[in-house]
Amino acid sequence: MNPPNIIDRLTDALGVSGVLTGERLQLRQTHDWSDASAAPPRALLLPADTAQVAAALRICHEFGCPVAVQGGLTGLAGGANPMEGEIALSLARLDTIEDLDSVAGTVLVQAGVTLEKLQQSCAEQGWAFPLDLGARGSCQLGGNAATNAGGSRVLRYGMMRNLILGLEVVMPDGTVLTMLDRVIKNNAGFDLKQLFIGSEGTLGVITRLSLALAPQQSEQCTVLCGVPSFDAALHLLRHAKVSLLGLSAFEVMWQGYFEASLQAKRSKSPLSDRHPVYVLVESVADARSGASQSMEAFLEQAIEAGLVVDAVVAQTGAQHEELWGIREGVSELLSLVRPCATFDVSVAITRMNELVERLQVELSAAHPDQQHLFFGHLGDGNLHLISGPYANHADLEHAENLVYRCIGAFEGSISAEHGIGVVKRDFLHHSRSPAEISLMRRLKAMLDPQGILNPGRVFAADK
Numbered sequence: 524m525n526p527p528n529i530i531d532r533l534t535d536a537l538g539v540s541g542v543l544t545g546e547r548l549q550l551r552q553t554h555d556w557s558d559a560s561a562a563p564p565r566a567l568l569l570p571a572d573t574a575q576v577a578a579a580l581r582i583c584h585e586f587g588c589p590v591a592v593q594g595g596l597t598g599l600a601g602g603a604n605p606m607e608g609e610i611a612l613s614l615a616r617l618d619t620i621e622d623l624d625s626v627a628g629t630v631l632v633q634a635g636v637t638l639e640k641l642q643q644s645c646a647e648q649g650w651a652f653p654l655d656l657g658a659r660g661s662c663q664l665g666g667n668a669a670t671n672a673g674g675s676r677v678l679r680y681g682m683m684r685n686l687i688l689g690l691e692v693v694m695p696d697g698t699v700l701t702m703l704d705r706v707i708k709n710n711a712g713f714d715l716k717q718l719f720i721g722s723e724g725t726l727g728v729i730t731r732l733s734l735a736l737a738p739q740q741s742e743q744c745t746v747l748c749g750v751p752s753f754d755a756a757l758h759l760l761r762h763a764k765v766s767l768l769g770l771s772a773f774e775v776m777w778q779g780y781f782e783a784s785l786q787a788k789r790s791k792s793p794l795s796d797r798h799p800v801y802v803l804v805e806s807v808a809d810a811r812s813g814a815s816q817s818m819e820a821f822l823e824q825a826i827e828a829g830l831v832v833d834a835v836v837a838q839t840g841a842q843h844e845e846l847w848g849i850r851e852g853v854s855e856l857l858s859l860v861r862p863c864a865t866f867d868v869s870v871a872i873t874r875m876n877e878l879v880e881r882l883q884v885e886l887s888a889a890h891p892d893q894q895h896l897f898f899g900h901l902g903d904g905n906l907h908l909i910s911g912p913y914a915n916h917a918d919l920e921h922a923e924n925l926v927y928r929c930i931g932a933f934e935g936s937i938s939a940e941h942g943i944g945v946v947k948r949d950f951l952h953h954s955r956s957p958a959e960i961s962l963m964r965r966l967k968a969m970l971d972p973q974g975i976l977n978p979g980r981v982f983a984a985d986k
């Protein structure tokens with residue numbers, strides 16, 4: 524009799540519903556939002572709990588079979604995409620909100636809970652989970668932790684890392700690390716959970732999270748401003764930081780992005796004239812705190828100082844959605860400019876305009892037929908760029924090299940929030956020194972000696 528193969532062993536451990544192959548596998552999406560290549564996985568594992576994740580990894584470890592870890596598959600770096608010969612492991616069935624402590628303002632969740640499900644559940648209990656991003660309906664909290672997601676409210680609440688109190692992680696050999704603190708203060712030795720946050724599934728599989736909540740804010744003010752220059756936008760940011768109650772987002776859109784986004788949505792501009800730069804300012808605060816008066820005063824002073832030329836204030840929830848829709852209209856826009864290169868970089872905010880001007884000049888000279896659209900979270904120094912469409916792959920690669928070289932020269936980061944995955948792997952040296960990359964490699968080799976977890980993501984797999 525032949526010894527059981529890996530699929531038989533996995534089926535014994537997870538049950539038939541936990542191991543999809545053949546036709547049942549073909550019905551499932553197994554690649555993320557990036558254009559990175561993906562191979563069909565040998566099987567898709569759907570463990571039901573931490574014990575099954577551990578059992579699955581123990582078996583893959585024993586067989587030396589590489590595993591692609593998958594959350595909600597909204598990633599933009601190709602990290603969750605299976606490579607040839609890999610088994611995909613999805614956290615989708617770990618989708619329970621286990622315990623919300625409404626006195627302490629903390630919550631314990633399984634990793635497959637979507638961001639939106641947690642946001643809604645917290646709101647019902649008078650709390651908020653303040654991380655927010657366009658992919659909220661599908662991205663999972665485990666994926667948010669694995670990518671250290673940012674989003675539109677980083678200015679106020681920080682990145683995912685700042686909201687994590689504890690993690691449960693399954694190591695590549697199946698060992699379970701339970702580090703589910705529910706308190707902020709714990710200086711008992713190394714804070715090991717930090718290693719796994721932002722490690723893009725290369726060091727361990729996150730199965731549960733303990734998260735800090737914020738008080739729910741009942742009043743939200745959103746204003747779209749037409750701004751005469753980027754310099755004025757910088758002064759407006761300073762003004763907002765100093766004087767605006769509950770500042771939660773400060774988003775910038777250059778004219779090209781703003782107009783292309785409206786065109787993609789077939790919408791009209793809410794402002795009557797065209798402006799070189801547009802800024803979306805949002806504040807959230809308690810209704811009794813006078814947030815809307817604070818926003819009015821902020822705007823009045825900004826207009827008087829010539830920092831804002833025209834503005835529209837959202838009066839209803841629908842108008843709030845409409846204004847944010849322009850900023851978050853990336854998916855509609857991508858359908859118009861694909862195949863394209865998308866960038867998510869960061870640089871000191873005082874140098875952002877210099878960077879944009881240089882990239883605009885160099886990209887337009889090298890690729891005059893393409894659109895180069897700039898926008899981002901100005902408050903965090905995070906710049907996004909969509910450049911395309913590129914019919915020719917060599918041109919696209921040329922644009923990527925041009926941008927990342929420039930980011931290196933500006934001492935910025937080639938990934939502000941989306942991670943490295945496979946799509947930025949070859950450019951990591953523009954943002955990290957050889958000594959840093961060498962330490963990352965040594966950590967990976969120590970925690971995953973067989974190299975089975977997301978091999979070849981972040982940096983090339985060791986031969």
Ligand SMILES: Cc1cc2nc3c(=O)[nH]c(=O)nc-3n(C[C@H](O)[C@H](O)[C@H](O)COP(=O)(O)OP(=O)(O)OC[C@H]3O[C@@H](n4cnc5c(N)ncnc54)[C@H](O)[C@@H]3O)c2cc1C
Binds near residue numbers: 614663729944
């Ligand atoms: C429309 C849109 C808007 C977006 N806006 C933002 C934004 O504003 N800010 C931002 O930061 N990102 C943004 N993203 C990117 C994406 O949503 C985030 O990176 C998100 O955190 C990914 O979560 P996910 O569950 O979809 O992970 P996946 O795409 O499934 O995986 C992403 C990476 O994390 C790993 N991973 C996933 N789950 C786990 C786990 N449980 N344990 C270990 N590793 C795991 C995967 O292997 C992969 O390397 C956006 C994406 C889209 C499509």
